[in-house]
Amino acid sequence: MKSASSDTSSILSRAAVKSNIKLNASNFILGLVPERALPGPRPGQFFMFGIDSRKDPLLRRPFCYFRKEDGAIQILYRVVGRVTTLMTGLRAGETVEILGPLGNGYPDFLGSKAEEAGNGKGKTPLVIAGGVGLASVYPLLAGLDGRAHLFYGERTGASLLLVDELRRLSGQVTLATEDGSAGFKGTAAEAAKVFLKGRDKKDFTLYACGPNGMLKAASALGVDGYIASEEKMACGVGVCLGCAVKTAGGFKRACKDGPVFKIGEALFD
Amino acid sequence: MTDLRVGIGSLKLKNPVMTASGTAGYGAELAEFFDPSLLGALVMKGISLEPWQGNPPPRITETPCGMINSIGLQNVGLEMFLREKLPFARQWDVPVIANILGTSADEYVRLAAELDGAGVEGIELNVSCPNIKKGGISFGRDMAVFARLVGAVRKTVKSAALIVKLTPDAPVAEFARAAEESGADAVSLINSIPAMAIDVNTRRPLVKNVIGGLSGPAVKPIAVRMVYQASRAVRVPVIGMGGITEGRDAVEFMLAGAHAVAVGTAIFSDPMAPLKILDGIRAYMENHGIKRVSAITGSVRT
Ligand SMILES: Cc1cc2nc3c(=O)[nH]c(=O)nc-3n(C[C@H](O)[C@H](O)[C@H](O)COP(=O)(O)OP(=O)(O)OC[C@H]3O[C@@H](n4cnc5c(N)ncnc54)[C@H](O)[C@@H]3O)c2cc1C
Ligand SMILES: Cc1cc2nc3c(=O)[nH]c(=O)nc-3n(C[C@H](O)[C@H](O)[C@H](O)COP(=O)(O)O)c2cc1C
Ligand code: FES
Numbered sequence: 001m002k003s004a005s006s007d008t009s010s011i012l013s014r015a016a017v018k019s020n021i022k023l024n025a026s027n028f029i030l031g032l033v034p035e036r037a038l039p040g041p042r043p044g045q046f047f048m049f050g051i052d053s054r055k056d057p058l059l060r061r062p063f064c065y066f067r068k069e070d071g072a073i074q075i076l077y078r079v080v081g082r083v084t085t086l087m088t089g090l091r092a093g094e095t096v097e098i099l100g101p102l103g104n105g106y107p108d109f110l111g112s113k114a115e116e117a118g119n120g121k122g123k124t125p126l127v128i129a130g131g132v133g134l135a136s137v138y139p140l141l142a143g144l145d146g147r148a149h150l151f152y153g154e155r156t157g158a159s160l161l162l163v164d165e166l167r168r169l170s171g172q173v174t175l176a177t178e179d180g181s182a183g184f185k186g187t188a189a190e191a192a193k194v195f196l197k198g199r200d201k202k203d204f205t206l207y208a209c210g211p212n213g214m215l216k217a218a219s220a221l222g223v224d225g226y227i228a229s230e231e232k233m234a235c236g237v238g239v240c241l242g243c244a245v246k247t248a249g250g251f252k253r254a255c256k257d258g259p260v261f262k263i264g265e266a267l268f269d
Numbered sequence: 270m271t272d273l274r275v276g277i278g279s280l281k282l283k284n285p286v287m288t289a290s291g292t293a294g295y296g297a298e299l300a301e302f303f304d305p306s307l308l309g310a311l312v313m314k315g316i317s318l319e320p321w322q323g324n325p326p327p328r329i330t331e332t333p334c335g336m337i338n339s340i341g342l343q344n345v346g347l348e349m350f351l352r353e354k355l356p357f358a359r360q361w362d363v364p365v366i367a368n369i370l371g372t373s374a375d376e377y378v379r380l381a382a383e384l385d386g387a388g389v390e391g392i393e394l395n396v397s398c399p400n401i402k403k404g405g406i407s408f409g410r411d412m413a414v415f416a417r418l419v420g421a422v423r424k425t426v427k428s429a430a431l432i433v434k435l436t437p438d439a440p441v442a443e444f445a446r447a448a449e450e451s452g453a454d455a456v457s458l459i460n461s462i463p464a465m466a467i468d469v470n471t472r473r474p475l476v477k478n479v480i481g482g483l484s485g486p487a488v489k490p491i492a493v494r495m496v497y498q499a500s501r502a503v504r505v506p507v508i509g510m511g512g513i514t515e516g517r518d519a520v521e522f523m524l525a526g527a528h529a530v531a532v533g534t535a536i537f538s539d540p541m542a543p544l545k546i547l548d549g550i551r552a553y554m555e556n557h558g559i560k561r562v563s564a565i566t567g568s569v570r571t
């Protein structure tokens with residue numbers, strides 16, 4: 001008899017691990033080859049990632065689409081807890097489960113929609129990344145043809161990732177560390193604020209991803225643009241209402257209504 | 270051929286697997302993964318008279334083999350439900366069970382009346398909500414209030430099956446019996462269990478609301494026990510849920526006395542979970558030479 005569950009949707013897939021590259025003690029790039037072709041993905045979208053288990057760990061975890069390389073979808077992950085620690089043990093050839101790409105992604109910032117997305121000619125894209133929020137904005141940099149000014153912050157200099165590559169992809173890079181061990185002393189949003197002093201904010205479009213405190217600071221810079229939320233998620237597909245982002249119109253779902261929101265739409269306490 | 274049909278009062282289900290309220294939205298998102306017509310029933314996210322905002326984030330945290338949520342019953346409210354969500358769900362060939370919540374008996378009665386009139390096949394009373402009149406103690410924990418509430422809703426509901434979803438922190442047999450005596454067509458359980466988790470580094474609760482509801486495999490043995498006790502206490506059908514992740518979990522609930530089961534948290538780990546669980550039940554029946562799924566109900570050998 002045909003099983004009812006054999007007709008899986010086009011965004012659910014098992015994927016083979018192609019590579020799991022260590023960048024430093026707590027940051028890795030995982031390359032995945034899905035068993036079936038998945039649509040997209042676009043910058044700012046994400047995948048729900050699960051190691052083959054249904055009970056412990058229970059939930060899949062969200063990770064941004066980072067880039068495509070050698071036919072593999074890559075995600076950049078930082079080790080912070082249970083699943084990300086397990087991920088470090090993945091070897092080439094092992095199988096995992098991914099669901100995605102999910103979420104809206106950044107607006108189509110090239111082509112015909114560029115003006116609408118606030119990315120018309122003459123506007124300089126300001127990209128702000130706090131910590132591993134870098135993974136979200138990374139694919140934007142390539143698409144922005146080297147025009148972006150990237151502000152990238154970490155706690156300390158030793159944690160900064162892929163700096164040479166980021167310089168190649170961006171027009172300008174400002175590094176920031178909270179302890180001042182490299183670049184600007186402070187957060188990436190603070191560095192952007194200093195940069196904007198005396199400049200006309202209308203000349204820029206902002207794209208930011210990082211912890212909520214950073215998104216709040218980025219939203220307060222007075223520049224139009226977009227932030228990508230990393231609110232905790234359970235389902236990633238819009239059914240649980242776990243990933244609440246406060247907006248003027250009530251709580252919205254980061255996974256389904258976002259994770260990218262227009263600056264001013266998402267409110268941070 | 271396996272016969273998967275089950276009856277819950279006036280409700281005729283083509284199979285015993287439904288979604289658990291609050292874990293499948295109003296069906297639309299799930300339909301991106303599979304045809305909801307394949308389900309026994311679609312249980313909708315809880316509905317109140319007016320829209321509810323819900324609690325501030327963070328709203329979820331994973332705990333060993335489970336999760337705590339403090340969604341706070343965020344929902345679109347009755348009007349939007351009737352105008353958009355219910356008509357949308359009508360495209361599928363599946364019974365719709367509305368789940369209702371209120372802060373007073375009057376609110377429950379008004380919701381039930383409107384939904385019954387709108388033709389939903391089932392109405393599930395979530396009695397785990399704080400009763401404002403009684404200083405916030407839930408309807409499901411105060412016997413007199415509980416029996417009156419079920420009785421009042423019973424009088425209102427003419428065509429839909431009336432399901433009472435029991436609170437896990439009240440004596441289950443007594444409340445199941447009271448639900449039956451007050452006119453419930455079925456009882457369902459368990460709702461998520463009040464729980465708390467703290468980040469020891471920041472000393473902050475892991476959900477902003479401090480206390481949330483525990484669900485998932487961690488609650489399953491408690492849920493099976495409660496379904497067993499409820500099913501021994503009443504003659505009306507019992508709908509079992511709590512941590513069902515695979516077919517054998519569902520079978521376990523049925524052995525304990527459930528006529529049907531609901532799948533909740535497992536959907537978050539895998540949107541296809543309800544159908545996989547249905548496949549698992551079917552496989553169990555084939556392996557054990559069971560022709561009718563209803564034959565499993567209550568057949569635990571004690
Ligand atoms: C849309 C989205 C995209 C993301 N993209 C990436 C990415 O590309 N790379 C990456 O490394 N991480 C990303 N994250 C964060 C990542 O999902 C979490 O770090 C991961 O779930 C942690 O899992 P764990 O089991 O290792 O940690 P757990 O054991 O679950 O938790 C460990 C600690 O991490 C905290 N934590 C868990 N989830 C989050 C979260 N969403 N945000 C902040 N803190 C959290 C917990 O509160 C806890 O203190 C993203 C999150 C979202 C919502
Ligand atoms: C995120 C979430 C939201 C829920 N919302 C509701 C709700 O609105 N009404 C209700 O009666 N139960 C609600 N529940 C409880 C579930 O319907 C179910 O009773 C419980 O989660 C146990 O089943 P599970 O372990 O399979 O999830 C919710 C549970 C979760 C996890
Ligand atoms: S994570 Fe479930 S609704 Fe967004």
